[in-house]
Ligand SMILES: [Zn+2]
């Protein structure tokens with residue numbers, strides 16, 4: 057898949073502000089991901105890139121099987137293990153996030169190696185996911201973690217509900 061092909065893949069059928077914004081930022085985000093992998097000297101292999109493109113092509117979280125189906129050609133579905141391996145790489149590099157509440161993945165638009173607390177606002181109506189962060193949220197969570205002596209691997213909060221434009 058080339059970058060030009062990506063714009064046609066973007067999910068425009070369900071037009072909501074999430075879908076429109078995704079279409080705008082998918083291309084730049086992919087270019088940024090390539091740069092980041094070069095800088096870190098890790099390989100964005102063809103399959104890893106294709107999985108990332110698939111995630112960026114929609115504003116909705118995708119399960120591994122859905123990704124395998126979208127990437128399969130002529131009725132042949134990709135082996136889910138192949139997709140899972142690519143997803144492991146992408147989440148390790150911070151290029152994708154796994155949303156535990158949805159058992160699904162989204163492409164990340166955050167680029168920090170040690171990100172502050174991020175709240176994912178997941179809309180059940182349109183499927184849109186917003187990443188929100190705030191300095192005082194991060195400070196509060198950091199204080200709570202230190203009080204509990206807890207070492208976080210990720211600091212992702214998932215809030216499920218209905219977004220502003222769907223309400
Ligand atoms: Zn939406």
Ligand SMILES: [Zn+2]
Pocket residue numbers: 072179180181182183184218219220221222
């Ligand atoms: Zn919505």
